[in-house]
Structures are given as structure tokens and as C-alpha cells.
Amino acid sequence: MGIANESRQEEQNMREEHHGAGRYWLIWGLLLVLTVVTVVTGRIHIPTWGLVLALVIASTKGTLVLLYFMHLADHRGANRLVFAVSIIFVVLLLAIPMVDLGTRFRGATPPGSTYSDLQAIDIGADAEEGRYGGAIRKEGKMGEESGAPKQ
Amino acid sequence: MQSSSHAAGGAALPVPRLAGHFASLEVQNHAARLGMWLFLATEILLFAGLFICYGVYRFLFPEAWAAASRSLDLTLGTINTVVLITSSLTAALAVHYAKEGKNKMVAVQLGLTLVMAVGFLVIKYFEYHHKFEIGTLPGRFYSYEGIQLPGVPLYFTVYFCATALHGIHVVIGMIVLAFSMVRALKKADFGPNNFTMVELGSMYWHLVDLVWIFLFPMLYLV
Structure with missing residues (x-):
């Protein structure tokens, strides 16, 4: 009813x-x-x-x-409930990773991020590619021109 | 039981048909909306995944985020926002006219919505094209000399994933609305008892608008 x-x-x-x-x-x-x-x-x-x-x-x-x-x-009724629940889930989904990141040991954040002063950890075949925001693309291309010291 | 007041054709089946397992047309419509809301809830959570990627990387690379955001064309982004909001208005008006049984107006409003959707995609194409030209692309494909900061390629990963997923939704929404428009033109049987098709299609379109309302300040106005 x-x-x-x-x-x-x-x-x-x-x-x-x-x-x-x-x-x-x-x-x-x-x-x-x-x-x-x-x-x-x-x-x-x-x-x-x-x-x-x-x-x-x-x-x-x-x-x-x-x-x-x-x-x-x-x-x-249920039509409003469904939407309210989905928004609660979105907020939870956002809040939990942010709390995690905000309270992490600094060294556990990715290399190059504002909150880390560790050097890059190279994973993958060509570690240089795309890792420095494009500053060093390929060996001998930009690196030589700018004479940037290699780590 | 319930029958439609729009079976004027005589031979045609009354629209909308009431499925046997529903007590009344009211309950059937209620259930249809519940189904749509459930689907939209999954859509919201789909986009929420991308928003979380965005949040995490923006937290880690705030400077890169600000710099990369400023490389976007704010004017084009703002125009697209206005276009999408206006297309939402016409989609809402289509439902309004469907309830009143003004099928021609339904077709006109949905047509306007589709035109604006195409406009949105064209503007988006020019934005994408520019990014491919200057090389502000995700990951290893990033080659823009103007901004050299760690994390900038990640911004463009999020940018392209979010806007492309949204773009796919625009296309799907256009197909859904086009079906309603064709029906309004050919069968012209929308009326006070039969507007669920327009209503649910329009709800999908509003969701596309809703997602863009959040994407716009997140991407263009860091």
C-alpha cells in the first residue's frame, strides 16, 4: 500500500x-x-x-x-533514496583516499610530487620517458642539449 | 484496467501498455523512474572514480595542476558550459511539452538539444586538436615545452579520460534523444499518459550536463 x-x-x-x-x-x-x-x-x-x-x-x-x-x-520514496545513497558513496570514495594521502609518510608519496623529495624510482623499460613532465624525453635528445646532469 | 487516452488511431495498441505485473500505470511509471535513477547512480559512481584520480593527483601535484589548467582555453570551456546548460533547458522543455501532448514542440526542443550537442562536440574537437598540435598529451606522449613540471602529463591523462568519457555520454545521449524526436515526429503519441520515454531520455541528458558542471571548474579553473 x-x-x-x-x-x-x-x-x-x-x-x-x-x-x-x-x-x-x-x-x-x-x-x-x-x-x-x-x-x-x-x-x-x-x-x-x-x-x-x-x-x-x-x-x-x-x-x-x-x-x-x-x-x-x-x-x-525509493527514487530519492537511490540518489542520496549514491552521493554518500561518492563522498566516502573521495574522503578515504584523501585522508590516506594527507596522513601518509612523506616518502610513500610518488617521486616528483610536492610532498616528496626522494629521487625517481624507475619502473618499466624506458624510465626516462614521460617521467619528468617531458623535460627529458629520450636519451641524447633533450638531455644532451640542455646538459642536464643525469641522476 | 488502465488504458490510454491516446489510442486515437483505433487499430494501434493503446500507449503506454501496462505490464501485467504492475498494479497500475502510476506504479509502472514509478518503477521506470526508479530503474533510471539506479542506472544514473551507477553512472555517477563511474565518474566518481575519475574524480578520485583527479583529487589524488591534484593533491600530489598542485603546481602542475595549476599550470596545466591554465594552458586550456577558458573561453571555449565557458562557451561549452553555456551550450550544455542551454541544451539541458531544451531537454527539460521537451518533457514539459510531451506532458501537454504538443508533439511538434517536443520534436523542436529535442532538435535544438541535438544541435547544441553537436556544437559541444565540435568545440571539443577543436580543443582536442589544439592539444595534439602542441603536445599536451598524457604520459609518454607529452611533449609541450611550455610547461615542464612533474605531474603535468598526469593532468592530461585525467583531462582526456574525463572529457572523452563525458564525450561518449554526449553521443549516447544524442542517440537516445534522437529516438524520442523521431517518435514525436512520426507517431506523435506523447501525451499526459505517455511521456516516460522523453522523461527518462531527458534525465540522461541532464546527467551529462551535471557531470560537465563539475568537470568544468575542476579542469579549467584550478
Whole structure:
């Protein structure tokens, strides 16, 4: 019975347009304004909080799309639960590796990363290729020209 | 039991057909949406894998990330964002008109959506082309002299994986919406009882938009 009631409620929400097409235009306008905001603030390159701000704006835009374009606001019951659970999983999936990286022994981070001062560990046939951001591509190509000392 | 008010053709089967195991059309529609949300949840988790790669490497190579991000064309990225958001609007309007049974408007809105999708892909092509020209490519194929930092090729690995996967989704979304558009033109049987096809296709398109809303600041605005 519970399921049937949910379905009825959802069907009514979806069928009755309490709003005309105007709401979609309004959401579109808001999304464009937020895009401008994210571009303007993004170009300033605010240290530390820039990423947080960008993610907050993106999440706000995402929420608008989900609730009104995808009609999550009108949906009921299990349909909302599924989405909420997937977002919880995404947050967990992101949080756990970041906590791991943030608390690692420095030497365990990859060579060349900001948080490591160890030398490169060469794995693979041609260790030089692509390892230094392209600085040393092939033996005798760039290395000789710049006279960079080999480790 | 339930029957459609759109079986005007007479000989044609009533649309939508109610499957025997559903108590009513309402329950059937509810179940269809549940299925779509489940599918979209798997899609979100698919992209989440790439976002985690992004997060890990950005944490390890912050300077490379900032430098590489600034080598992208912000103008083209912004235009693409606006194009995709607007195409989402037209996809939402298509559902709105499908509910009202205005099949011609459904076809028009879906057509507009498809045009903008093509526009998005064309702009993306020019961006890709430029990267192949200057050599900002993943891994060992990286050969751009302008930025020489450890971790920069990793940025482009993430860039190409994320945008290519998103691009594939754009193409799939276009195919799905094209089916709805053809139906709106040929059968013209969308109406208050029958709009699930447009609705679910449009939900897929909004997901494509949703992913881009996150990819845009992550890639272009480090």
C-alpha cells in the first residue's frame, strides 16, 4: 500500500504542473549566473579556498539541475533514496583516499610530487620517458642539449 | 484496467501498455523512474572514480595542476558550459511539452538539444586538436615545452579520460534523444499518459550536463 501511495503522489506531482515552463527558464537563468560567478571567481585563483568555492558553486548548480530539471523534487520514496545513497558513496570514495594521502609518510608519496623529495624510482623499460613532465624525453635528445646532469 | 487516452488511431495498441505485473500505470511509471535513477547512480559512481584520480593527483601535484589548467582555453570551456546548460533547458522543455501532448514542440526542443550537442562536440574537437598540435598529451606522449613540471602529463591523462568519457555520454545521449524526436515526429503519441520515454531520455541528458558542471571548474579553473 505504501508503495502504491508513493507512486500516486509522484504521478500527481509529475502530472500536475503547478508551474508552467517558466520555472525551467528561471533555473536556466540561475545556472548561467552561477557559471559567470564560477568563471569570475575562478580566474582570480583564490588560494586555498578557491577549490572549495568552485565546488560549492558546482554543487549548487548540480542541485538545481537535479531538483528541477530531473524532477527529483517531485519524485518520492525509493527514487530519492537511490540518489542520496549514491552521493554518500561518492563522498566516502573521495574522503578515504584523501585522508590516506594527507596522513601518509612523506616518502610513500610518488617521486616528483610536492610532498616528496626522494629521487625517481624507475619502473618499466624506458624510465626516462614521460617521467619528468617531458623535460627529458629520450636519451641524447633533450638531455644532451640542455646538459642536464643525469641522476 | 488502465488504458490510454491516446489510442486515437483505433487499430494501434493503446500507449503506454501496462505490464501485467504492475498494479497500475502510476506504479509502472514509478518503477521506470526508479530503474533510471539506479542506472544514473551507477553512472555517477563511474565518474566518481575519475574524480578520485583527479583529487589524488591534484593533491600530489598542485603546481602542475595549476599550470596545466591554465594552458586550456577558458573561453571555449565557458562557451561549452553555456551550450550544455542551454541544451539541458531544451531537454527539460521537451518533457514539459510531451506532458501537454504538443508533439511538434517536443520534436523542436529535442532538435535544438541535438544541435547544441553537436556544437559541444565540435568545440571539443577543436580543443582536442589544439592539444595534439602542441603536445599536451598524457604520459609518454607529452611533449609541450611550455610547461615542464612533474605531474603535468598526469593532468592530461585525467583531462582526456574525463572529457572523452563525458564525450561518449554526449553521443549516447544524442542517440537516445534522437529516438524520442523521431517518435514525436512520426507517431506523435506523447501525451499526459505517455511521456516516460522523453522523461527518462531527458534525465540522461541532464546527467551529462551535471557531470560537465563539475568537470568544468575542476579542469579549467584550478
